[in-house]
Structure formats: C-alpha cells, structure tokens
Amino acid sequence: MHKIFTLLLAGSALFSFGQSIEQKAAQIHEKVFTIDSHTDTPLKFFNGDFDIGLEHDGRKGEGKVDISRMEKGGLDAVFFAVFIGQGDRDSLGHAKAYEKAEQIFEATHQEVKKNSKKAKIATTPKQGYQLEKKGKRAIYLCIENGYPLENNLDNINHFYNLGARYITIVHSHNNDISDSSTDKVGPEYDGLSAFGEEVVERMNELGMMVDVSHASDSAFYDVLKLSTKPVIASHSCARALCDNPRNMTDDMLKALAKNGGVIQMCILSDYVKKLEQSPERIEGRKAFRKKHSNWANYTEEERKVGLRDWYQLDVDFPPNLATVSDAVDHIDHIVEVAGIDHVGIGTDFDGGGGLQDCYDASELGNITLELVKRGYSEEDIRKIWGGNFMRVFEAVAAK
Structure with a gap:
C-alpha cells in the first residue's frame, strides 16, 4: 500500500514538473472563485442598445463586460455599479438623481433577466458560490455616488431592497455625505458630513458595505472611526506607487487592514502608473x-x-495604457503593507478601466498568470480573486 501511494505521489510530482506556468495559472484561475468588485457596465444597459448576452468588442467602444467575455475570462461574479454623476445639490437635482438611479436599476434587472440561463442577480455571498457551481455568472449591484439618497436615510433601505449591496459614498465632487478626494473646490466637512455619519450607521445596521473609493483621506478615516463593520475600497490602488489622490497611502492601507477591510486593486491606468498621452x-x-x-x-x-x-x-x-505587470506591482505593495488578507480586484471596466494586456473581461486570466509568475500560491490567489472580498461581504451582511 505504501509503495502504491509513493508511486502516485511520484506521478503527481512528474505531472507538476511537466506543467507549464501558463497551464498552472489557467488551472488555478479555473478553480478559484473570482469576483470583480466594480464595473460601470449598467451605463451601457441604460442606452438600450447593449445586450449583455452578446459578445462585444471593447476596442471598438462596445463595452468591456458581457457574459461571453466573463466566461472566457473565467470571471464568476461581478458588481455592476449604478453610477450617478454629481449634479446640482438642490431638491430638483436630488430628485433627478434618484429617478435616474431607479431607471438604471430597472434596466439592469431587465438585462440580466433576459439572460437568465447564463446569469442571475445575486444579493448574498452564498448565492454567488451557488451560481458558480451551476456554471452561471453572479451579478451583484451597487451604487457609485451617494447622491441619489436625497438626504433621506430610508432611501438606503429602498436601494438595498433593489439589490444594492454597497454604496460608494462619494464620487469626483463633494456631495451631501462626504468630501471627495478630487473636488477642486476643496473639502467642505473635513471628512464626513453629519448626514454622512448617519449614512454609515444606517448601512452598518442594514448590512450594506461602505465603499470609501473616491472619498477624501479625512472622510476615509471618519468612516473607519465610525463603522462597526469592515470597510471596502471597491476600486483603488496604492499611492506610494502612483501619486493620485484617488489612491490610498500606506497609513490608510494599514488602517484598512486593522479594520478588517479590503482594497480592491483597480486597473484604470491613471491610478496604476503615470503615463504620457x-x-x-x-x-x-x-x-x-x-x-x-x-x-x-x-x-x-x-x-x-x-x-x-x-x-x-x-x-x-x-x-x-499600463500593463498587468504594473498593476500587480500594486498588489505586491498592498500585500507587503497591509497583508495578503486585505487585497482584491475591482477593474472599473466601462468606467475607464483596462490595461494593455487586460483590456476587457476576457483577459482577466492574465492577472492570475502574473501572480503565479511572482510566486503567489493558489491559496494567495484564491484570497486575492475573491476570498478576501467575500469574507468582508459576509461579515457586513451578518446580523
């Protein structure tokens, strides 16, 4: 019996030895649960001329995510953002933002429903894993920019009931919740507003993740101080490698790790590497x-x-564009500073995300290949591609 076991091990070792690094990476990528925590693809649905069930060409401006390219890229789950650009902060502006958000939620639900044989809206981590086992794509929803909340906490519950499982509290300009990292006017509140503090508390109570991507540094620390649950940065990079205010400093990375949260490395080139255009x-x-x-x-x-x-x-x-190697440099740095348990991937596809060698969802396996080349283990890659994010998702959702 012992001899047979030894021969089996020897055969296994020989197989591993003869396996190329590309084969190893493909095997790992196929095995692990993969989730992209941030894309802006619903902007395409709202136009009424984009079918997620058909394959498109991102290099022709047709969008970077659809079911076919998710399948080709081995992407099991994705967060589709209901993105609302910042407009006038008066009653009319807020009403328009709320209405627009409603329309995008409806369009997204309808688009996924049309393709129910291959994809389904998911609202819990468990559902994501269940859909993966069935060979279907899990579609999660979120809101990018808390502007549509209309200064009404009950609207958080409303959007939660429509499927939203996180809110990026602010975008490129200050809103009534928070200072933005990129508003040229500068800070209004030196962090969160009083309403913003209530938003974080309500989201914690409800089991909705608080997303600090786009928030100012002060707002980031305010959220961490206030939140009773782990926090996410759904699409951000390391400021030490690319000095962009949208990225996180080493101190912020350490604070996020202490909070138990996760930063999802973004592949929008402006956040990855300074490049001349x-x-x-x-x-x-x-x-x-x-x-x-x-x-x-x-x-x-x-x-x-x-x-x-x-x-x-x-x-x-x-x-x-930056390269996959440039992007994985950020993962290396985040792992060094915050630890392997606090990094994931949020591409920002259809919102500007894309690299030379990972231009759309069909090429996401190239990130895994680079991770394998750099010596990351299968367990490390499992954490990076979904394990860390899903851990936070589960912790926040737990009542």
Whole structure:
C-alpha cells in the first residue's frame, strides 16, 4: 500500500514538473472563485442598445463586460455599479438623481433577466458560490455616488431592497455625505458630513458595505472611526506607487487592514502608473469636455450621445495604457503593507478601466498568470480573486 501511494505521489510530482506556468495559472484561475468588485457596465444597459448576452468588442467602444467575455475570462461574479454623476445639490437635482438611479436599476434587472440561463442577480455571498457551481455568472449591484439618497436615510433601505449591496459614498465632487478626494473646490466637512455619519450607521445596521473609493483621506478615516463593520475600497490602488489622490497611502492601507477591510486593486491606468498621452488624445478629451459641459442637465437623448462620444474617445484616440505587470506591482505593495488578507480586484471596466494586456473581461486570466509568475500560491490567489472580498461581504451582511 505504501509503495502504491509513493508511486502516485511520484506521478503527481512528474505531472507538476511537466506543467507549464501558463497551464498552472489557467488551472488555478479555473478553480478559484473570482469576483470583480466594480464595473460601470449598467451605463451601457441604460442606452438600450447593449445586450449583455452578446459578445462585444471593447476596442471598438462596445463595452468591456458581457457574459461571453466573463466566461472566457473565467470571471464568476461581478458588481455592476449604478453610477450617478454629481449634479446640482438642490431638491430638483436630488430628485433627478434618484429617478435616474431607479431607471438604471430597472434596466439592469431587465438585462440580466433576459439572460437568465447564463446569469442571475445575486444579493448574498452564498448565492454567488451557488451560481458558480451551476456554471452561471453572479451579478451583484451597487451604487457609485451617494447622491441619489436625497438626504433621506430610508432611501438606503429602498436601494438595498433593489439589490444594492454597497454604496460608494462619494464620487469626483463633494456631495451631501462626504468630501471627495478630487473636488477642486476643496473639502467642505473635513471628512464626513453629519448626514454622512448617519449614512454609515444606517448601512452598518442594514448590512450594506461602505465603499470609501473616491472619498477624501479625512472622510476615509471618519468612516473607519465610525463603522462597526469592515470597510471596502471597491476600486483603488496604492499611492506610494502612483501619486493620485484617488489612491490610498500606506497609513490608510494599514488602517484598512486593522479594520478588517479590503482594497480592491483597480486597473484604470491613471491610478496604476503615470503615463504620457498623445497630443491628439489630450485635445480629443478637451473637445469632449467642451462639447459636454452641461452633463447634469442633459435630456436622456443628450446623455446617450454623450456616453457614445465618451467611449468613442478610446477608439479614435487610443490611450497609452499600463500593463498587468504594473498593476500587480500594486498588489505586491498592498500585500507587503497591509497583508495578503486585505487585497482584491475591482477593474472599473466601462468606467475607464483596462490595461494593455487586460483590456476587457476576457483577459482577466492574465492577472492570475502574473501572480503565479511572482510566486503567489493558489491559496494567495484564491484570497486575492475573491476570498478576501467575500469574507468582508459576509461579515457586513451578518446580523
């Protein structure tokens, strides 16, 4: 019996020895539960001309996530963000934001329902794992920018009931909840507002994750001080490697680890590596901003045209992009500073995310390949690709 066992081990070792690093990475990628914690794909659904059940070409401005490319990229689950850009902070502006959020939730539910044989809306970590076993894609929902809450805490419950499981409390400009990391006006509250503190408390009570990506440093620390549950940064990188205010300092990474939270490494190049862009692209972006300077007050048709023009920029003036190696440098750094239990992946696909060699969801296996090349174990990769995020998700959801 012992000899037979020894021969089996020897055969196993020989198989491993003859296995290429690409085969090993593909095998690990297939085995682990993978989740992308942040994409802006619902912007495509709302246009009414995008079917998630069909395969598209991201390099033609058609979007970077659909079911086919999730399957090709071995992506088991994804968070679709109901993104609302910051508009006027008055009763009319808030009402419009609330209405827009409602419409995007409805469009997303309908889009997934049309493709129910291959994907389903999920609201709990358990459902994600169950759908993976059935060979289906798990679609989770979230809100990017707390603007649609209308200063009404009960709207948190309402959006939770529509499926939202985290809220990115602020976006590129200050709102009534929090200071933004990138508002040129500067801070209003030096962190969270009084309403923002109530938002965090209500989200904790409800079991909804608080997302600090886009929040100012002061707001980040306010959230950590106040929250009784672990916190997420759904799509951010390390500021030590790329000095962007959207990224997190080493002290912030350590504080997030102490909180038990997780930072989801983002593959939007501006957050990964400082890169020079072509003069043509710079001028193209200037022309876009000049043409679409009144976004908050757009009609639905004007908004659709604006979104098409935005995605077309990358077709007409392809950006100079960072690489998977550059992105995994951030994972290395976060692991060194915060530990292997506090890092994951949130691509920001369809919101600007994409690398030279991981341009859309079909190429996500390239990240796993780079991790294997750098010596990460299967268990490490399991944590990075979903284990860490799902641990936080479970902890927050627990009553």
